[in-house]
Amino acid sequence: xxxxxxxxxxxxxxxxxxxxxxxxxxxxxxxxxxxxxxxxxxxxxxxxxxxxxxxxxxxxxxxxxxxxxxxxxxxxxxxxxxxxxxxxxxxxxxxxxxxxxxxxxxxxxxxxxxxxxxxxxxxxxxxxxxxxxxxxxxxxxxxxxxxxxxxxxxxxxxxxxxxxxxxxxxxxxxxxxxxxxxxxxxxxxxxxxxxxxxxxxxxxxxxxxxxxxxxxxxxxxxxxxxxxxxxxxxxxxxxxxxxxxxxxxxxxxxxxxxxxxxxxxxxxxxxxxxxxxxxxxxxxxxxxxxxxxxxxxxxxxxxxxxxxxxxxxxxxxxxxxxxxxxxxxxxxxxxxxxxxxxxxxxxxxx
Numbered sequence: 001x002x003x004x005x006x007x008x009x010x011x012x013x014x015x016x017x018x019x020x021x022x023x024x025x026x027x028x029x030x031x032x033x034x035x036x037x038x039x040x041x042x043x044x045x046x047x048x049x050x051x052x053x054x055x056x057x058x059x060x061x062x063x064x065x066x067x068x069x070x071x072x073x074x075x076x077x078x079x080x081x082x083x084x085x086x087x088x089x090x091x092x093x094x095x096x097x098x099x100x101x102x103x104x105x106x107x108x109x110x111x112x113x114x115x116x117x118x119x120x121x122x123x124x125x126x127x128x129x130x131x132x133x134x135x136x137x138x139x140x141x142x143x144x145x146x147x148x149x150x151x152x153x154x155x156x157x158x159x160x161x162x163x164x165x166x167x168x169x170x171x172x173x174x175x176x177x178x179x180x181x182x183x184x185x186x187x188x189x190x191x192x193x194x195x196x197x198x199x200x201x202x203x204x205x206x207x208x209x210x211x212x213x214x215x216x217x218x219x220x221x222x223x224x225x226x227x228x229x230x231x232x233x234x235x236x237x238x239x240x241x242x243x244x245x246x247x248x249x250x251x252x253x254x255x256x257x258x259x260x261x262x263x264x265x266x267x268x269x270x271x272x273x274x275x276x277x278x279x280x281x282x283x284x285x286x287x288x289x290x291x292x293x294x295x296x297x298x299x300x301x302x303x304x305x306x307x308x309x310x311x312x313x314x315x316x317x318x319x320x321x322x323x324x325x326x327x328x329x330x331x332x333x334x335x336x337x338x339x340x341x342x343x344x345x346x347x348x349x350x
Contacts, residue, residue: 003317003318003319003320004318007316007318010022011108011110014104014106015106015107015108015115016103016105016106019106023071023075023076026076026079026080027075027076027079029079030078030079037078037079037082038082040079040082040083040319041081041082041084043323044082044083044084044319044320044322044323045082045084045323046062046084046323046326046327046330047061048062048326048330049340050330050333050338050339050340050341051063051086051326051329051330051341052341053306053307053341053342055284055306055307056173056209056236056237056284057209058087058142058172058173058209059142060086060087060142060307061086061141062084062085062086062322062326062329063086063297063301063305063306063307063308063329063341064084064085064086064297064307064308064309064310064322064325064326065085065086065087065088065089065144065286065307065308065309065310066080066085066087066088066089066309066310066311066314067089067239067288067309067310067311068089068090068091068092068144068146068175068177068213069091069092069119069146069311070311070314071088071089071090072090072091072092072093072122072123072124073090073093073123073124073128073129073132074090074091074093074129074132074133075132077090077136077139077143078136081139081140081141083319083322083323084322084323084326085141085322086141086142086307087141087142087143087144087307088141088142088143088144089143089144089145089146089175089309090129090133090143090144090145090146091123091129091145091146091147091148091175091177092121092123092146092147092148092177092180093121093123093124093125093126093129093145093146093147093148093163094121094123094125094126094147094148094149094150094151094153094159094163095125095126095150095153095159095162095163096125096126096150097123097124097125097127097128098120098121098122098123098125098150098151099122100119100120100121100122100123100182101118101119101120101122101182105117105118105119105120105257106118106119107252107254107257108315109250109252109259109261109263112261112262112263113261113262113292113312113313113316114259114260114261114262114263114264114312115259115260115261115312115315116250116252116254116257116258116259116260117182117243117257117258117260118181118182118256118257118258119182120151120182120183121148121149121150121151121180121182121183126162126163126166126167130166130167130170133167133170133171134170137169137170137171142172142173143171143172144171144172144173144174144175144211145163145167145170145171145173145174145175146174146175146177146213147159147160147163147164147167147174147175147176147177148177148178148180148183148186149183149186149189151183151184156189156194157194157197157198157201160176160198160202161201161202161205164202164205164206165205165206168205168206168208171208172208172209173208173209173210173211173236174202174206174208174209174210174211175211175212175213175239176198176202176210176211176212176213177213177242178190178194178195178212178213178214179213179214179215179241179242180242180243180258181215181242181243181245181257181258182257182258187215190214190215190218190226191226192226192229195212195226195229195230195233195235196229196233199230199233199234199235200233200234202234203234209236209237209284210234210235210236211235211236211237211238211239211284211286212227212230212235212237212238212239213238213239213241213242214226214227214238214239214240214241214242215241215242215244215245216240216241216242216243216244216246216264216267216268216271216289217244217245217246220271220274220275223271223275224274224275224278224279227275227278227279227283228278228279228282231279231282231283235283236283236284237283237284237285237286237306238275238279238283238284238285238286239286239288239309240268240271240272240275240276240285240286240287240288240289241268241271241272241288241289242258242288242289243257243258243259243260243264243289244258244259244260244264244267244268244289245257245258245259246259246264246267247259249263249264249267250263260289260290260311260312261290261292261312261313261316262290262292262312262313263290264289264290265289265290265291265292265296266290267289267290268287268288268289268290269287269289269290269296269299269300269303271289272285272287272289272300272303272304272305273303273304276303276304276305276346276349277304277349279304280304280346280349284306284307285304285305285306285307286305286306286307286308286309287300287301287303287304287305287307287308287309288308288309288310288311290312290313291308291309291310291313291325292310292312292313292316292317292321293313293324293325293328294324294325294326294327294328294329294331294332295328295332297325297328297329298328298329298332298333298344301329301341301344301345302344302345302346302347302348303346303348303349304345304346304348304349305345306345310322310325329341
């Protein structure tokens, strides 16, 4: 209720300014108001064993995670954990700091509860992110390092290898981001040759699980084939999917950047469902894209998602989102006669 009152004020700010304000507020929350994080945790964390899963050798207290892009520089991990997430990702970040694309580059699509962004992996670089992480890791929740290449890098593979080496002891799993539409030619790395070379060397560098984040705009047969080949080379799972470049969903004339939120909910759901039919029994699947409720999360879970991620819905629905999703999941599980979430995972395709 409080968020609904302050949201109109936040939405009067430029989206990036608003995000920076939220970041600053979260980072300073416990300093200004001692005990604030404990208060939030008591309000938002749902503790129920029926939502807990052990996956990839990691304990997830619930299936709701934060997608990459919200906490690019790993500055908000502690306060974000108080909002009830089961796992968190930081990044996408690159070896060298970079400003990203020209502004304005983020646009709210308020009526559609969506975002169009062309950020371009803006981040402070691995050195500063390393400094932030070494203060808190190991952490109470599984932490994923979402890594990418620098915009002007001449050797994309080397960028990923650098980050794998530097952060193999400061995260619980890696996400290889080769699907953002906002770094030129990045999506062209979604091919067998690149993934083969990357995974072959990555498995020599680290034993931490490696997940691949793919684009929802790939043709489904191509996406399935790409994922199956990646599994053969050692990929431990997939995040399905990133933002979309399906500009036919828009009415604003902007044909750049990636679309996230409610506008891509149906597209992301269908894309995930088709891939999960082929991949579910072989690997870990995380569904992402337009998830804004427990019912939507539950549908993805029944279609094969072991975990789900949110981002844009957090902007529109506020900090109670994760709690509400988990509460609704518990209700839906009981309505269907399931004692544990693992019974529901993939039930539509088992």
